[in-house]
Amino acid sequence: MTAYLLNKLCHRVFHDVAFRDAVKRDPAAAIADWPFTDEEREALLAGDVRKLYEWGAHPFLLAHTTRWGLFGLSPALYAERIQGACDPQ
Amino acid sequence: MARLVAGIGVPHSPHYPAAIAKDGPEETARLFRAVKAHLDAARADAIVVIANDHFNTFFLNNFPTFAIGVADKSFGPNDQTKMPHYDLLIETTLANHIRNVAIGEGFDLSVVQEFGVDHAMLVPLHYLTDGIRVPVVPIWVNAFVKPLPTAKRCFALGRAVRSAIDSLPQDTRLPQDTRQAQDTRQDLRVAVVGTGSFSLEIGGPKIEPGKRNAVPDLAWSRHVHRRMAEARFDELVEEATPERMWQAGNIGGELLNWIVTLGVIGKDKPRYIADHNDKDGHAYAVWRWD
Numbered sequence: 063m064t065a066y067l068l069n070k071l072c073h074r075v076f077h078d079v080a081f082r083d084a085v086k087r088d089p090a091a092a093i094a095d096w097p098f099t100d101e102e103r104e105a106l107l108a109g110d111v112r113k114l115y116e117w118g119a120h121p122f123l124l125a126h127t128t129r130w131g132l133f134g135l136s137p138a139l140y141a142e143r144i145q146g147a148c149d150p151q
Numbered sequence: 152m153a154r155l156v157a158g159i160g161v162p163h164s165p166h167y168p169a170a171i172a173k174d175g176p177e178e179t180a181r182l183f184r185a186v187k188a189h190l191d192a193a194r195a196d197a198i199v200v201i202a203n204d205h206f207n208t209f210f211l212n213n214f215p216t217f218a219i220g221v222a223d224k225s226f227g228p229n230d231q232t233k234m235p236h237y238d239l240l241i242e243t244t245l246a247n248h249i250r251n252v253a254i255g256e257g258f259d260l261s262v263v264q265e266f267g268v269d270h271a272m273l274v275p276l277h278y279l280t281d282g283i284r285v286p287v288v289p290i291w292v293n294a295f296v297k298p299l300p301t302a303k304r305c306f307a308l309g310r311a312v313r314s315a316i317d318s319l320p321q322d323t324r325l326p327q328d329t330r331q332a333q334d335t336r337q338d339l340r341v342a343v344v345g346t347g348s349f350s351l352e353i354g355g356p357k358i359e360p361g362k363r364n365a366v367p368d369l370a371w372s373r374h375v376h377r378r379m380a381e382a383r384f385d386e387l388v389e390e391a392t393p394e395r396m397w398q399a400g401n402i403g404g405e406l407l408n409w410i411v412t413l414g415v416i417g418k419d420k421p422r423y424i425a426d427h428n429d430k431d432g433h434a435y436a437v438w439r440w441d
Contacts, residue, residue, distance in 0.1 A: 066211060073210055076231075115355070121401050122295065123206060125354025125363055138361045140354075147356040149397075 065118025072123035085132050109133035111143050118150040153319035153339040157193035158416040158438035159186055160409050163346040165270035168234035168277055182425050182435045183278035189437040190279050195342035197242035198287045201411045202271035202346050203294035215261035216300050220289035221246045222264045229267030234277055242286035245319060252315035258308050275346045292411055294404040302391035305407045309414015316341050345412025347405025349375040350432025355401040368399035372432035379436055382420040384413045
């Protein structure tokens with residue numbers, strides 16, 4: 063369910079403006095109720111897109127984060143971090 | 152009765168409408184206008200549009216491999232694409248008939264009865280029509296959630312759609328009291344529009360530094376373009392394996408939208424196909440039978 067939850071989060075920030083604003087304001091608080099593991103939560107809050115991709119986050123959804131600089135991700139930083147990521151099995 | 156009068160393939164980038172006016176000087180605008188001239192001349196009464204949803208109409212909680220919209224109307228864009236809002240009419244009779252024929256031929260299409268559509272359908276219709284007044288039939292293909300349907304299956308779906316178009320019963324479209332007019336009545340003129348890229352990466356490891364995307368495999372895109380120009384659809388279907396399309400980028404599966412469209416078209420060479428350019432992994436092509 064890991065990948066599903068990550069994808070659900072990226073989908074929600076794209077379609078739900080109030081939730082997106084909450085993530086912009088205080089990302090840790092906004093996702094506090096989402097049942098991620100500690101490792102997943104840490105990767106998400108650090109904007110570690112390479113890990114998230116390798117865990118199965120869909121790239122089209124994951125890339126939505128850069129539209130609003132969520133989790134500290136500018137397009138440039140995202141592009142830098144995703145380099146060399148392996149495709150999930 | 153219905154008759155296929157035009158087959159069309161074009162790209163659908165959501166960035167086009169805000170950046171490129173329909174009557175603008177850019178190459179993209181010129182190519183869309185060239186295709187539109189054919190569609191105008193074909194005088195379609197209905198457009199079957201074949202595209203992939205980008206998690207806007209559907210999400211992974213319920214993501215169809217193949218789906219058809221059967222409703223009176225729709226709207227869009229539902230994905231924040233910077234373009235005019237459109238209310239769409241659906242050609243419900245044809246949509247229902249395609250659904251029935253396809254299921255009869257072994258394609259269990261999901262039915263969608265209340266929905267908006269995203270840029271993949273609306274960007275082409277925005278450029279290719281005057282205000283999208285012609286009714287449409289939306290067909291969605293899963294082009295980027297693994298595992299994708301096979302190219303062979305997609306082509307066969309196109310054949311089923313074509314047999315539905317060719318077998319639309321006349322009396323289902325006419326009220327009883329106009330039966331006398333049937334003798335002089337024209338067939339329903341149907342166009343099919345398939346859209347997408349042959350090579351494109353978004354948000355994955357093949358993107359370019361500082362950007363959200365890249366076109367990682369122009370050689371494949373040129374090859375696909377040549378296959379279409381020469382109407383070598385069987386070879387293309389053989390070659391378009393999941394691995395080959397993935398190598399061309401994580402959006403490379405959008406070729407499947409085109410392959411369904413080629414299935415509708417059947418075997419002919421395009422009447423018009425724009426030269427492949429060396430920066431975009433897509434094509435602009437037209438088939439005509441009117």
